[in-house]
Amino acid sequence: MSQEQLKPITLMGANASGKTEIALALAHRLSGEIISADSKQIYKFLAAGTAKPAGAWAEPPAGRAYLVEGIPYNLVDTLDPRATYDAGSFVKEAKAVLVKIQAGGKTPVMAGGTGMYIQAFWNGIDELPPADAALREKLAAVARSSGKEALHAELAAIDPQAALRIPPGNIQRVIRAIEITRLAGRPVSQIWSGRFFNALPVHDGKFIFLKWQRDLLAQRIKRRTAARFDEWADETRALIAKGYPADCPGLKTLGYPQVLDYLAGRLSKPEAIRLITASSLAYAKRQNTWFGRYKNAMLIELTKFEDYDPAAIADRIIAS
RNA sequence: GCCGCGGUAGCUCAGUGGUAGAGCACUGGUCUGAAAAACCAGGUGUCGUUGGUUCGAUCCCAACCCGCGGCA
Numbered sequence: 001m002s003q004e005q006l007k008p009i010t011l012m013g014a015n016a017s018g019k020t021e022i023a024l025a026l027a028h029r030l031s032g033e034i035i036s037a038d039s040k041q042i043y044k045f046l047a048a049g050t051a052k053p054a055g056a057w058a059e060p061p062a063g064r065a066y067l068v069e070g071i072p073y074n075l076v077d078t079l080d081p082r083a084t085y086d087a088g089s090f091v092k093e094a095k096a097v098l099v100k101i102q103a104g105g106k107t108p109v110m111a112g113g114t115g116m117y118i119q120a121f122w123n124g125i126d127e128l129p130p131a132d133a134a135l136r137e138k139l140a141a142v143a144r145s146s147g148k149e150a151l152h153a154e155l156a157a158i159d160p161q162a163a164l165r166i167p168p169g170n171i172q173r174v175i176r177a178i179e180i181t182r183l184a185g186r187p188v189s190q191i192w193s194g195r196f197f198n199a200l201p202v203h204d205g206k207f208i209f210l211k212w213q214r215d216l217l218a219q220r221i222k223r224r225t226a227a228r229f230d231e232w233a234d235e236t237r238a239l240i241a242k243g244y245p246a247d248c249p250g251l252k253t254l255g256y257p258q259v260l261d262y263l264a265g266r267l268s269k270p271e272a273i274r275l276i277t278a279s280s281l282a283y284a285k286r287q288n289t290w291f292g293r294y295k296n297a298m299l300i301e302l303t304k305f306e307d308y309d310p311a312a313i314a315d316r317i318i319a320s
Numbered sequence: 321g322c323c324g325c326g327g328u329a330g331c332u333c334a335g336u337g338g339u340a341g342a343g344c345a346c347u348g349g350u351c352u353g354a355a356a357a358a359c360c361a362g363g364u365g366u367c368g369u370u371g372g373u374u375c376g377a378u379c380c381c382a383a384c385c386c387g388c389g390g391c392a
Contacts, residue, residue: 015356040356050356086353116355125352136354166351170359173351180352188352196352254356278345283356289349 007205025314037112081250115290161189
């Protein structure tokens, strides 16, 4: 196996675009292992709701692995839904996995739809203070009592540059900017190096963006949501029965709030499916906007259903 | 058949005698440890149809069409 063949393949695309099947086809052909770049499939017990690839945990002598079609699928099904996860953790873990895969003489295939994680992985992220839940809650309380504008003004007072870049309505980012500035002791705008944004990802290997024509993707999402809804409802009911709070990080995932509303009788099944489909589509739009920036990615456009042939697409990627 | 209510954006609806607006949807975009998150921008229209009154009607009047409810 040459060094060239051990270079990673990064496969990006919106939800329901069929990345998993293509990644598996690639792994079969290249003797590869998959690294999932997905902020929600990382959680245990969220399967139907996150379209987690169906697999099983194996405990071979070589080590514990989640296997899908016999292929190790890394960074899925490992985290408790009560735990938080973030881009920094992903970068650290994914880098370790990448090294491990290559050391084993296999080809890493990174597949996922979480653009921020993929970008953080390739561009790196600046050394920033980690999240401080207590501080965040304090700042959120300020926004609740005095308003978002007041919190934004607080940011403007300590870092006018950052305040210009972040709209007052985006309270999450306002809080994060204040958090960094306070914890680091200097303005966040001076800490941002610009390496994360303002640059195309400096990737190694192949860099692929799988893009469906919108109306076709809408049909795929609609079909998939309806098909797995009952299983999704069972899964969610079981989580609540196990004592997981409805607002824990794992359940703060697209669609679960609607499923919870359905379980509570606040939404009918067709209505829940309609709402979930709509927000999945909105999410797909954001994903495509994100990946669309990557002019250095190989674009695979799917404009009819027949275009989706995982084996053929895998061959095309390998030949590129 | 009669009575009542309604017909305005893709949907649910607000509104005015000077050609119209909200929420959601939709379109484009932003993004540094919550990212399946959190945001920013954009109104896309035969105001059911046809007449009448008026300088001017989406609004007032009449007839008609359609929907819902009630009475027959």
